[in-house]
Amino acid sequence: MSCFQIKTKMILGLMIAVLPLSTISVEAKRTKKEKTPTKTCENQKMDKISSFSYHQSGGFAAINRGYSVKLAELSKEEAEKLASLIQSSGLLKMKNERKTTAGAADMFFYEFSASDGGEHKATFDDGSLPESFRPLLDFVRDKAKVEPRN
Numbered sequence: 001m002s003c004f005q006i007k008t009k010m011i012l013g014l015m016i017a018v019l020p021l022s023t024i025s026v027e028a029k030r031t032k033k034e035k036t037p038t039k040t041c042e043n044q045k046m047d048k049i050s051s052f053s054y055h056q057s058g059g060f061a062a063i064n065r066g067y068s069v070k071l072a073e074l075s076k077e078e079a080e081k082l083a084s085l086i087q088s089s090g091l092l093k094m095k096n097e098r099k100t101t102a103g104a105a106d107m108f109f110y111e112f113s114a115s116d117g118g119e120h121k122a123t124f125d126d127g128s129l130p131e132s133f134r135p136l137l138d139f140v141r142d143k144a145k146v147e148p149r150n
Contacts, residue, residue, distance in 0.1 A: 048116040049083050049092075054140040055111040055147075058125070063108075065144040085136040086114050094122045101127035110137060 053068035071079045086092065091114050100123065101107065107126040112133070114120045124133065 049086055049114055050117075051115045052082060052086060052140075053111075053113045054137075054144060056108055056141070056144060057111075058107055058109045060106045062149075064147045064149055065141075066147045067140050067144040082139065085139050089133045089136045090130070091120050091122055091133075091136075092116060094120050097122040099123070099128040100125045112136070 049071055051068070051070045054066060056063065056065045069082075071083060074082065089112070091112055095118075100109065104125055104127055109123060109125050110129060110133075111121070111123045113122075122133075124130070129137065
C-alpha cells in the first residue's frame with residue numbers, strides 16, 4: 001500500500017468519525033491527489049544532445065576561435081563530461097539568448113550552441129557570462145582552434 005493510500009484511509013477514517021456521511025464523498029474527492037508524471041532522467045536528456053559548438057571572438061587582438069563537435073564522435077567519457085557541462089550551464093533552457101554589456105570594448109564574446117532536437121543558442125561577453133557557463137567555457141576553451149576571420 002502506498003503512502004498516499006495510507007494517508008487517504010487515515011483522512012477518511014477521521015472524517016467518518018467527525019463528519020456526517022453526506023460530507024464524506026465531497027471531502028474525499030477534494031483530498032485525492034492526481035499522480036504527477038515521473039521526472040525525466042538527467043542521463044536521458046544528456047543522451048539527446050547531438051552537437052555542440054563554441055565560438056570566441058573579439059578582445060584587443062580580435063581573436064576568432066571555435067570548437068564544433070558531434071557528441072557521438074567523442075569518447076564516452078568526454079561526451080558525458082561535455083553533456084553534463086552543457087546541462088548544468090543552463091544552455092538547454094535557452095533558445096536564442098543574447099546578453100552583452102552595452103558599450104563594452106576589448107571584451108571577448110562567447111557564443112554557445114547545442115542541438116538536442118531543438119536549437120539552443122546563447123551569446124555573452126566577459127562582463128555578462130553567467131557563472132553557470134564558466135566550467136563549460138573552461139572545458140571547451142582549450143579545445144578551440146583559431147578560425148579565419150569572415
